[in-house]
Amino acid sequence: MATKRVGNLPADYANNGFYGQDILSVNQFDKGKLDYIFRVAHEMRVLVERFGSADLLQGKILANLFYEPSTRTSSSFMASMLRLGGQVIPINNVQYSSVTKGESLPDTIRTLESYADVIVLRHPEVGAAATAARYAQKPLINAGDGVGEHPTQALLDLFTIVEDLGKVDTLKIAMVGDLKYGRTVHSLTKLLVNYDVEFVFVSPDILAMPDDVLEVVRERGHKFRVTQDVHEVIGDVDVLYVTRVQKERFSDMAQYDRVRDQYVVDEALMAKAKREMIVMHPLPRVNEISYAVDEDPRAAYFRQMRNGMYIRMALLAAVLGKA
Amino acid sequence: MATKRVGNLPADYANNGFYGQDILSVNQFDKGKLDYIFRVAHEMRVLVERFGSADLLQGKILANLFYEPSTRTSSSFMASMLRLGGQVIPINNVQYSSVTKGESLPDTIRTLESYADVIVLRHPEVGAAATAARYAQKPLINAGDGVGEHPTQALLDLFTIVEDLGKVDTLKIAMVGDLKYGRTVHSLTKLLVNYDVEFVFVSPDILAMPDDVLEVVRERGHKFRVTQDVHEVIGDVDVLYVTRVQKERFSDMAQYDRVRDQYVVDEALMAKAKREMIVMHPLPRVNEISYAVDEDPRAAYFRQMRNGMYIRMALLAAVLGKA
Amino acid sequence: MATKRVGNLPADYANNGFYGQDILSVNQFDKGKLDYIFRVAHEMRVLVERFGSADLLQGKILANLFYEPSTRTSSSFMASMLRLGGQVIPINNVQYSSVTKGESLPDTIRTLESYADVIVLRHPEVGAAATAARYAQKPLINAGDGVGEHPTQALLDLFTIVEDLGKVDTLKIAMVGDLKYGRTVHSLTKLLVNYDVEFVFVSPDILAMPDDVLEVVRERGHKFRVTQDVHEVIGDVDVLYVTRVQKERFSDMAQYDRVRDQYVVDEALMAKAKREMIVMHPLPRVNEISYAVDEDPRAAYFRQMRNGMYIRMALLAAVLGKA
Numbered sequence: 001m002a003t004k005r006v007g008n009l010p011a012d013y014a015n016n017g018f019y020g021q022d023i024l025s026v027n028q029f030d031k032g033k034l035d036y037i038f039r040v041a042h043e044m045r046v047l048v049e050r051f052g053s054a055d056l057l058q059g060k061i062l063a064n065l066f067y068e069p070s071t072r073t074s075s076s077f078m079a080s081m082l083r084l085g086g087q088v089i090p091i092n093n094v095q096y097s098s099v100t101k102g103e104s105l106p107d108t109i110r111t112l113e114s115y116a117d118v119i120v121l122r123h124p125e126v127g128a129a130a131t132a133a134r135y136a137q138k139p140l141i142n143a144g145d146g147v148g149e150h151p152t153q154a155l156l157d158l159f160t161i162v163e164d165l166g167k168v169d170t171l172k173i174a175m176v177g178d179l180k181y182g183r184t185v186h187s188l189t190k191l192l193v194n195y196d197v198e199f200v201f202v203s204p205d206i207l208a209m210p211d212d213v214l215e216v217v218r219e220r221g222h223k224f225r226v227t228q229d230v231h232e233v234i235g236d237v238d239v240l241y242v243t244r245v246q247k248e249r250f251s252d253m254a255q256y257d258r259v260r261d262q263y264v265v266d267e268a269l270m271a272k273a274k275r276e277m278i279v280m281h282p283l284p285r286v287n288e289i290s291y292a293v294d295e296d297p298r299a300a301y302f303r304q305m306r307n308g309m310y311i312r313m314a315l316l317a318a319v320l321g322k323a
Numbered sequence: 324m325a326t327k328r329v330g331n332l333p334a335d336y337a338n339n340g341f342y343g344q345d346i347l348s349v350n351q352f353d354k355g356k357l358d359y360i361f362r363v364a365h366e367m368r369v370l371v372e373r374f375g376s377a378d379l380l381q382g383k384i385l386a387n388l389f390y391e392p393s394t395r396t397s398s399s400f401m402a403s404m405l406r407l408g409g410q411v412i413p414i415n416n417v418q419y420s421s422v423t424k425g426e427s428l429p430d431t432i433r434t435l436e437s438y439a440d441v442i443v444l445r446h447p448e449v450g451a452a453a454t455a456a457r458y459a460q461k462p463l464i465n466a467g468d469g470v471g472e473h474p475t476q477a478l479l480d481l482f483t484i485v486e487d488l489g490k491v492d493t494l495k496i497a498m499v500g501d502l503k504y505g506r507t508v509h510s511l512t513k514l515l516v517n518y519d520v521e522f523v524f525v526s527p528d529i530l531a532m533p534d535d536v537l538e539v540v541r542e543r544g545h546k547f548r549v550t551q552d553v554h555e556v557i558g559d560v561d562v563l564y565v566t567r568v569q570k571e572r573f574s575d576m577a578q579y580d581r582v583r584d585q586y587v588v589d590e591a592l593m594a595k596a597k598r599e600m601i602v603m604h605p606l607p608r609v610n611e612i613s614y615a616v617d618e619d620p621r622a623a624y625f626r627q628m629r630n631g632m633y634i635r636m637a638l639l640a641a642v643l644g645k646a
Numbered sequence: 647m648a649t650k651r652v653g654n655l656p657a658d659y660a661n662n663g664f665y666g667q668d669i670l671s672v673n674q675f676d677k678g679k680l681d682y683i684f685r686v687a688h689e690m691r692v693l694v695e696r697f698g699s700a701d702l703l704q705g706k707i708l709a710n711l712f713y714e715p716s717t718r719t720s721s722s723f724m725a726s727m728l729r730l731g732g733q734v735i736p737i738n739n740v741q742y743s744s745v746t747k748g749e750s751l752p753d754t755i756r757t758l759e760s761y762a763d764v765i766v767l768r769h770p771e772v773g774a775a776a777t778a779a780r781y782a783q784k785p786l787i788n789a790g791d792g793v794g795e796h797p798t799q800a801l802l803d804l805f806t807i808v809e810d811l812g813k814v815d816t817l818k819i820a821m822v823g824d825l826k827y828g829r830t831v832h833s834l835t836k837l838l839v840n841y842d843v844e845f846v847f848v849s850p851d852i853l854a855m856p857d858d859v860l861e862v863v864r865e866r867g868h869k870f871r872v873t874q875d876v877h878e879v880i881g882d883v884d885v886l887y888v889t890r891v892q893k894e895r896f897s898d899m900a901q902y903d904r905v906r907d908q909y910v911v912d913e914a915l916m917a918k919a920k921r922e923m924i925v926m927h928p929l930p931r932v933n934e935i936s937y938a939v940d941e942d943p944r945a946a947y948f949r950q951m952r953n954g955m956y957i958r959m960a961l962l963a964a965v966l967g968k969a
Contacts, residue, residue: 052440053382059699061728063721072434075386075412079438082384082410087728089721090413090736103930106937111718111929114952115725117698283434284426291429306437375763376705395757398709398735402761405707405733413736606757607749614752629760 018318022133023141025149026187031194038159040314040323041307045163048083048310056322057086063116065091065108066143067123072283073143073152076305077120080312084322089116106135113138118320121145139319141312147183152315153282154187156308161239163307164278164300168192174200176230177243177263177288179209184282185243186213193217199224200233204259207249230263234272240265241280242288266290273298280304341641345456346464348472349510354517361482363637363646364630368486371406371633379645380409386439388414388431389466390446395606396466396475399628400443403635407645412439429458436461441643444468462642464635470506475638476605477510479631484562486630487601487623491515497523499553500566500586500611502532507605508566509536516540522547523556527582530572553586557595563588564603565611589613596621603627664964668779669787671795672833677840684805686960686969687953691809694729694956702968703732709762711737711754712789713769718929719789719798722951723766726958730968735762752781759784764966767791785965787958793829798961799928800833802954807885809953810924810946814838820846822876823889823909823934825855830928831889832859839863845870846879850905853895876909880918886911887926888934912936919944926950 016036021028029037047054062081066074069092078088091112105123109132112119121132122143129142129149144150161168173192175185179201189199189209193216201209201224208226217224227233234240242265250256265279270293273279278300281289285301293299317323339359344351352360370377385404389397392415401411414435428446432455435442442459444452445466452465452472467473484491496515498508502524512522512532516539524532524547531549540547550556557563565588573579588602593616596602601623604612608624616622640646662682667674675683693700708727712720715738724734737758751769755778758765767778768789775788775795790796807814819838821831825847835845835855839862847855847870854872863870873879880886888911896902911925916939919925924946927935931947939945963969 051382053384059697059729061699061725071414071431075414075435075438078412079384082412083382089724089728091717091721103932107930108717110948111951112721114948115721115955284430286426302433302437305434309438374705376707394737394754398737398758398761401735402707405735406705607753609749625756625760628757632761 019321020139021319022139023151023315024129024133026151026154026190037314038162041159041310044310044313053083055085056317057084057320060086060320061116062086062088063112063119064088065119065121070122076308077312080309080316084313105132109136150183152312153184154191156311157188158191159311160300160304160307168195170196171238172198173239174202174233174237175241176202178207178245179203180207182243189213190216193220193222201226202230204228234269238277244286244288264288265293267292270296342644343462344642345462346474346638347452347456349474349477349513360637361485364482364633367633367636376406378408379640380407380643383409383440383643385409385411386435386442387411388442388444393445399631400635403632403639407636428455432459473506475635476507477514479634480511481514482634483623483627483630491518493519494561495521496562497525497556497560498564499525501530501568502526503530505566512536513539516543516545524549525553527551557592561600567609567611587611588616590615593619665967666785667965668785669797669961670775670779672797672800672836683960684808687805687956690956690959699729701731702963703730706732706966707762708732708734709758709765710734711765711767716768722954723958726955726962730959751778755782796829798958799830800837802957803834804837805957806946806950806953814841816842817884818844819885820848820879820883821887822848824853824891825849826853828889835859836862839866839868847872848876850874880915884923890932890934910934911939913938916942
């Protein structure tokens with residue numbers, strides 16, 4: 001990704017290198033950049049809790065371009081921009097509109113950036129965000145490109161660990177459920193290898209963490225354990241990151257039913273967990289966490305949502321040179 | 324509905340009890356609360372007519388969540404929030420988005436309130452607003468839940484009577500058309516029983532006002548008259564509230580045609596009406612009021628629309644503690 | 647179109663006659679009005695380039711009503727309103743909502759203007775904007791009514807010529823492609839006859855400029871030339887306005903393929919063009935301009951998009967009495 005210039009400053013000299021840049025992948029984030037974004041996101045949290053909103057991005061416009069629907073993510077970006085005093089052009093129904101009547105993604109992007117100061121893009125195809133960013137003069141933030149990247153999700157996940165547990169180093173982190181197709185656990189793992197953590201991967205065989213992700217963990221010298229039984233490890237972990245096991249992955253429905261029930265986080269499971277730990281989930285959940293657990297202070301998944309807003313506020317402010 | 328706390332004030336000590344509260348049903352409104360909201364709504368009217376808008380809700384965000392389309396109501400809430408200086412996250416296409424991919428209403432609400440300060444909900448199922456409000460920490464306003472409640476419609480109807488005729492007591496109020504299925508006339512009647520009014524219910528037999536609503540009227544000691552002929556009563560009423568008679572209600576099309584023509588409000592009917600009276604309609608109309616009547620100063624239905632904005636401004640300000 | 651009154655000023659005495667007026671057709675624009683709007687649009691450009699945005703329309707609300715999807719045009723109007731400090735109610739999905747459940751366009755317009763200060767309307771039927779404007783008390787801007795008018799497109803096209811080439815008089819302007827069905831070239835021609843220009847109409851026979859447009863050109867005493875070969879004229883023109891040739895127009899696919907290839911603007915064609923000239927296109931393009939041409943400084947089509955925002959800012963400010 002080429003360095004873009006916005007205004008008079010060369011991009012790399014301001015905002016820890018974020019000014020004018022695209023946010024495309026978790027691979028852009030080393031420990032220094034993570035620390036910086038988490039510090040800004042924490043400031044955003046204080047700002048929102050104290051004042052509700054600010055006028056840091058007053059007069060700036062975000063084009064919120066969603067080629068597939070995602071209420072959660074699009075609302076989060078909208079709220080982030082609005083809480084910073086900016087404005088949003090929401091483009092949610094591209095399936096019916098001119099952008100799909102044969103128009104190329106680069107032309108759509110170049111049109112929208114003639115109206116807006118920053119673009120958020122959700123697209124069903126892997127690599128769409130990188131393609132779009134190559135043509136955009138204005139900063140572009142990847143809000144998920146198919147089974148590819150969804151960097152702001154991984155950042156908000158890691159930020160939740162930092163905010164709730166006060167650190168990342170020395171933690172034992174279990175990921176549970178569908179580790180094979182779950183984009184969020186892959187990306188989070190790639191961020192976590194920057195820290196001194198221990199991994200536990202809990203899944204049925206057919207949904208095991210893929211080798212390329214395990215390879216990254218090994219390469220960086222991290223300990224990890226693979227198991228099928230969440231009960232065996234629950235008493236020992238600081239973070240339990242739960243993902244949804246989707247019916248569509250199974251050809252044998254009896255196997256699906258067994259797996260689904262085996263990985264449900266309920267009060268009985270939580271009774272065996274440490275007092276100081278958190279349960280995370282990218283949401284939406286179906287039945288992999290029982291509703292009774294919501295009232296448990298260790299249930300962090302709604303805090304995760306809110307942290308998503310703080311992370312996106314931090315990124316928007318950073319790429320627009322206002323963090 | 325539990326009392327919610329917002330900020331440091333216990334909810335009941337501020338804003339006549341509106342601060343931090345949900346608006347779910349007309350049953351929440353006694354005469355004192357009605358007087359309060361109408362006073363604030365009138366101030367909103369003066370404010371808009373004089374200045375266009377204000378900054379009372381600056382920095383506040385409304386999540387405008389519509390599970391079924393309603394341009395009129397969603398636009399009215401948006402305008403209300405924007406005219407008070409607040410911002411809006413519109414969520415209109417939930418049928419295609421993640422909120423219907425198996426996610427429960429409570430989870431959607433808890434997600435959205437992590438971004439927003441107040442939620443407006445339109446939902447096709449009776450009781451959805453009450454369910455949502457039980458999970459929401461932030462105030463929630465019911466914008467219609469199926470054949471259940473649509474309290475802001477009833478409030479704007481009553482407010483229109485107050486603004487146009489200067490009082491409610493001693494008025495004679497006729498409701499015309501489909502009184503059986505018309506949610507608006509049921510709710511308005513439940514509000515009107517708080518005042519010294521006389522009712523006239525005008526409808527074909529098969530679309531008569533249901534017994535449970537008549538029971539409320541009787542219980543509160545109000546006079547009412549039931550008739551099938553609008554011509555018989557037009558000369559005598561202060562308010563003529565017209566509702567649409569829907570074709571789908573009839574199995575006999577000949578009967579439908581007869582009824583439809585019988586209840587059309589046209590210039591001939593208006594010629595028999597008092598000089599000081601108003602014609603109301605919740606809109607959209609099809610042909611139950613002829614276009615020629617629009618220019619009659621007694622036609623109040625477009626003023627009703629505008630009053631809807633003032634009422635919603637008043638409610639948003641009140642539940643956010645800024646009225 | 648009747649003169650509307652907004653506030654205390656008679657409409658014709660302020661803003662060169664724009665205050666409180668509708669923008670329905672290019673026929674409303676004589677040279678004086680064009681000069682005025684282009685002067686204001688240029689100021690908007692300076693304002694955006696220098697400050698990003700302004701607060702000229704603070705507290706004003708635009709109802710952006712699109713009966714058919716057009717991401718480009720609706721986003722452009724939204725951005726224009728937001729950059730002037732105003733707010734927008736976007737209404738994009740009218741196909742599913744109450745406005746198509748039998749409700750008439752006039753009722754929809756009268757409802758929306760009770761919430762908003764200005765209305766932008768896109769509608770698939772010719773004449774819809776004029777009908778809507780007749781009922782609206784607030785100013786209404788036509789954002790395209792079927793094969794009828796799309797005046798802001800023609801204005802931004804002409805403004806692009808003014809901004810890029812510094813003048814209109816004495817220019818030689820070629821229009822290429824589908825001149826029969828292309829609404830944009832008809833409207834632009836009707837504006838250009840106000841200036842001392844020479845026309846070249848380049849198209850296959852079956853897509854020739856219609857007689858009624860040629861008649862306007864003749865009537866105003868302009869020279870024009872008709873040809874099928876763009877190569878023959880490329881070396882001589884100041885403006886090359888390219889339009890899309892749509893497959894649907896042809897019954898003979900072999901003919902379509904021939905025509906499509908013949909009118910592609912590529913680097914080879916550009917090598918024969920003058921150094922000081924511009925290539926324009928209303929977008930979206932499919933393959934009538936090759937991507938390699940995008941980097942050519944003479945490619946004006948993305949600047950055209952941006953100019954669309956400045957023109958719409960100018961019009962919004964003018965009709966609201968703030969230009």
